[in-house]
Amino acid sequence: MAQKNSSPWVDYVIFGLTVFLIFCLIFESFIDLPGLVAWLGRWHPLILHFPIVLLLMSAALGLFNRMVPKLLLIIATISALVTAITGFFLGNESVPKGDLLMWHQWMGAGVAILAVLWYWLGTNHLQQTYLVKGIQVVLIVLVGLTGHYGGMITHGEDFLTFPKSKKLEKIPEDPLIYEHIVHRILDNNCIGCHNPNKKKGELLMTGIDELVQGGESGPALVIGDPGKSEIVRRLHLPKEDEEHMPPEGKKPLSENEIQILERWIALGASDTLKWSHLDRSEPLAGMVKKMMDSGTKNSWAKLPKVADSTLQNLASDYVTIKRIASNSQALGISVYLPPEYDPKNITDLKRIANNIVELDLSGIPIGEKEMEFVAMCKNLEWLEVDRTPITDAEFVKLTGLINLKVLKAYETGITDESVVVMRDFKNLNSLYVWETQLSDLGLSKLREAIPNLHIDYGINPELKTEFIGKDTIVDSIQ
């Protein structure tokens, strides 16, 4: 059936590629790819379809005792090798390699090497042995599994699982501590590896009962006793520790998240407890609030995209535009006074108004036009208009900036009339208004409207007197 190979070059190519693949796999950790080769890896998702079809076809033909055309097997084998090698290049781009990728890599390499083995046996007149049949069966299984793992890498691990209830996007106003807070933390950080599909360390973390039941290291959760709960112990281990969770390479939990878990366990790990049930002095209330607040930070994720080139065009020697963090669309802008000031310096920023979350106009002689621009920055959280000539007439434009958290308006001409505007800033945490015309009455109205607001009305007068008065250092020693 199988005839002696007519062209020795085919053998050489297959042999060469096989040696190279094995070489890559063995010396994986030493290999660092130049750009061009890494680019070759990008062809992996295209090429991989060939060996899947060709190998399955060849194996099926072989299993049904049909003649496997020599050319088909050659192309199938070479394409399997090329796919494995390009896949290796592509995989090397992501470090560290996850479990999925490792499995995919080794099974893919297995497919290629089995195909070579089959080809070699075929050229040596062993086409119809049981060994080859075995190889064909294993190949079919392995091709399927490799393909499945590859699919999970690109589409996500739960791509093929049945649809289940969607994750809650936003934490509700009055969250259930377990369902909306604790489970959310576990879901974001732990359940990826401790679910019915993976069950690392024999531990399931999908429900309270499962946590209590625990895994290899005993119960993960001891109700009412965080000190005895394995989950808490591991969270607190030093990052370098083997047993620290989440394991190396995964994002650790924030301090606040850890504290929430601990406190929730200490309070009895209830699944019916609501945030509103908690006493205000209970530390858990504050921690949960903090997490809910930080959720709003994620609202930055919904900001429109803004290109670096746009920012470069709008920035100048006197207008600094910075992203709040890398990969963030939220912008912080500081304006400094140029020798010749023109309102256009500021109003030109309209194009990116929606992205601005921090704006510093301190000391700039701004007027109505600029304040109209500020009013367009609907996502503004931090505004500095201190030491500017604004009065109530300009300040009223700010109505509707409900996301403001910090507002600096000291040394301006605003009066109690502006309190009406400020009363609607429900998210405001700090307000700086010394050296303004605001009266005590106006301020107390404001305090009523926004109870947690910290109003800075300058340095405490008594303290100031102590500083401005005579030096108080003891002379006893001298």
Next chain:
Amino acid sequence: MEEDKTNSENPLKVNRRHFFSQLSVGIGSLALGSLLIPDLFKGSPKPLAGQPLGIPHFAPKAKRVIYLFQSGAPSQLESFDYKPTLTKRMGEDLPESIRNGQRLTGMTAGQDKFPLMPSAAKFSQYGKSGAWVSEFFPHIAKISDEICIVKSMHTEAINHDPAITFFQTGSQQSGRPSMGSWMSYGLGSENQNLPSFVVLTSRGKGNSQGLYSKLWSSGFLDSKHQGVLLRSGKDPVLYLNDPDGLSRSDKRHLLDHVSSLNKIHHVETGDDEIESRIAQYEMAYRMQMSVPDVMDIKKEPESIIKLYGEDSQVPGTYAANCLQARRLAENGVRFIQLYHQGWDQHGNLPNEMAGQAKDVDQASAALILDLKQRGMLEDTLVIWGGEFGRTNYCQGNFDPKNYGRDHHPRAFSIWMAGGGIKPGITYGETDEFGYNIVKNPVHINDFHATIMNNLGLDHEQLIYKYQGRRFRLTDVAGNVVNDILT
């Protein structure tokens, strides 16, 4: 990046690695080559960190730092670390179990006795936090609820130069970039018209140690990141003003022409330092406008001048520098480094330290209050501290009215405020002798990691490759001190 392009295109920029990586064409040599030299195919060495430069890695709590460095090492035992045991056991020899083999400087190694010496300054508790502060610092005591006192700093260095170099650059040996340069490199400038790293120095009457420009050097980073020393008096920056008869537009023409010549030279040689030089000329041109304005204290109202103390009107004093620091911070300078010399009290400690404390106490506290009323404490990190601590035993003659203390690296106190640091807490503890740390030690590397964290930088991600080795401010150590963060 554009920079990389010119680098790889310029034939003079080809080094051994480029040469090999271009020589080795084909897959076989790739495999062999990468086996022999692991990072042979690393490509261009520049984008190392995997994070873009000039932007925080994550949303920062602080945008700028004011570092009030107390050069010479103020004694923790007369400032923030209250040790009544020293009074009880005054004159007794320091138990060997406590000293535990700690090396000594040449200055006290010859002493046959190490008599414990209590503080000449009395301590009281202040504020809601009940922080212990000595009577040398009455104003700082009043703002104790705004600051976080760290009593458990420690270092390896035992002498001034390596110790201060360690604090400034993360290494005891000089040559690495200063902390401010790293921040400038990682975060970029907030105001194009001022340098992002500024240095102000002042000197007290106490025994002082030298300061050298290497402390604010940019090391192997681009020299545009180096600290700019602003002098007191008429010319904050030397030679910044134009000579008589040179108009600003003439100056502009001159700079444009020089810059075009420099650019030609840059194309020929590919030396990055030429680009830095062009940038520095431009910066100087803009600073001609911005610096006189920023440095003009006369614009400050009298109440502010008085808040910082009368000294703040005298250029070159610590108080004037503190006020200056606030003005620089308002104008977007990222890292403002003050040094106050004169804290090296090997003898005559009670007198000298009282004088030193008088220099800095009111102005430091006033700076905190002033920043707070301007809402700047929300995004400005203030740090106060020296390079190490001082021994709990007496150096020289045993006289409770006039004693000295030697260098002590194992434990000392600093304080921080604002910029994401919890106010009104005391962190870390030393033993009853004030000699060893018994709780929550904070190493200089941890200190650096924490500062970087608050500025939105992952200290493990801000990396610069130089001479074939990767460098970080924290080198291979450092843990963020999460307990003191808001």
